[in-house]
Amino acid sequence: MTYSLNFAAVWRSFDLLLQGLALSLGLAIVAILAGCVIGLITAFALVSKSILLRKPAGLYVTIIRNTPILVLVLFSYFALPQLGIRLGKIESFVMTLAIYSGAYLAEVFRGGLIAVPPGQREAGLAIGLTEMQIRTSIIIPLMLRNVLPSLGSTMISLFKDTSLAAAIAVPELTFEARKINVETFRVIETWIVASCLYVATCSLLAALMRAVERRLAVPR
C-alpha cells in the first residue's frame, strides 16, 4: 500500500459536502412527504372493495416497484421532455422519488391497514361515525402504529436513494463527493467522509423514528 491518507483536501471542501447533504435531506423530505400522501391513498385503494380502485392501484404499485429507480430517474429527466413534460433536474427527481416512495409506502401502509381488526371499524360505525371519520380517528392512527418499525427502514432506504440524483447532476451529497474526488484525487478520503455523513444521517433518522414509536406506543 503506497496510498497515505490525507483528509486535508476533503476538509477544505467539507462545506460542499454539507450543502450536498442538506439538499439530499431536502429532496428526501419533500419526496417522502408526497410519497406518504400517495401511498396512503393508494393503500386505501388497494384494500377497497371496488375493483375500479383496486386494479389501477395494483398496476401502479407493480410497475413502479418492479422498475429500478435509476431507470425511473433517467426516464423522467430524459424521456419525459420528449413527451412535452419538461421539468428542472430537482423537480424531476423529487417527482420521481415521490412516485417511487408512494408505491413502496402503499405496500407498507396496506400491511398496516389489514392488521387493524374489522371490529374497530364496526365499533366506529355503531356510534354513528362516517367512514371518513373512522379512517381519520381510528384506522389511520392504528395503522401508523402497526407500520412504524417498517416505515423507519423504508424511509432510510428512500433517503439513501437520493444519491441516484447524482446521475442527472443534482448537486446532492453523492454528486458533490464525486466532484471533490475528481478535483482532489483523494478517492478513499472523499468516499469515507461521504459514507460517514450518510451513516450519521440515517442513524439520526432511525433514532427519530424509534422516539416516535415510543411516544405513540399504546400503554398496557
Place this chain on the structure above:
Amino acid sequence: MTNLLEIRDLHKRYGTVEVLKGVDCSMRQGEVISIIGSSGSGKTTMLRCINMLEEFQGGTISIDGQEIGYETAGGARRRKPEREIARQRALTGMAFQQFNLFPHMTAAGNVMLGLIKVKKMSRDQARALAEKWLDRVGLLSRIDHYPGQLSGGQQQRVAIARAIAMNPKLMLFDEVTSALDPELVNEVLQVIKALAEDGMSMLIVTHEMRFAYEVSSRVIFMNQGRIGEEGNPREMFLKPKTERLAEFLKTSTFN
C-alpha cells in the same frame, strides 16, 4: 303510538345462503328482549341488521317509525346515503362480543369520540358525560386508563358506557359476556341489569340463560333463520311450547 322497533319480514342472504328467512318482531319503549338460540340461528345477524352493520335484502326495519337503511322510491329499493345511515346508526348503541374498544384512546377518549364527532359536543361537555357514564359502570377511577390496562370485564363496561353515552333509543348487546373469563361475567351483567331498571330499551343476544330469565320482559328463540318461539321468560324457560326450544334448553346450561 308507534312501536320503538318494528321488524317486518326481514330477509338476509350471504351469497346463496339464507340466514334470515322472514323475521317479524316489534318492541315497545322500555322493553328488554333477550334473543336466544343455537349458533347459526341468525340471532347476531338480526341484531346487526338493525344498525346496518349487515345489509339485508328483504323486509323493513323501523325505529320510531323511521325506516332504517333503505328507502323505496318508484318501486325500487335503494340503500340510503351513507351520511343518513350513519345518523340512523346513532339511534342505537351496540356492545360487541370482543368489546372493540379503540386501543389508542383512554377509557374517557373512547366515550368522548362519538360525543365530539357525532354529537358535536365540546371536549368539556364530552368529558363531563364520559365521567358520568364511566362512574355509572363503576370505572371512574380508570377513566384515564387505556384498554390494554383494563381487564376484559372492565373493557366491556367501558364499551357499554361508550354506547350509552350517545343516548341511544335502543341498546343492542351482542353476546357481550361470551369472550369473558367466568369470574368477570357478573360485573358486566350487573351493569346491564342496572340499565334495564332505568328503563333502557334493550335487545340482548345471549347464551346466559339465567340472566335472560331474570332480566328480560320477553324472550325470543331463534331457530334456523326464523323466530321459533317467543313469550315471557317464565313460560319460555319452564314450559316451552315447541320441541326445538325444549331441546335447545336441554343442551344449554341454566345455572
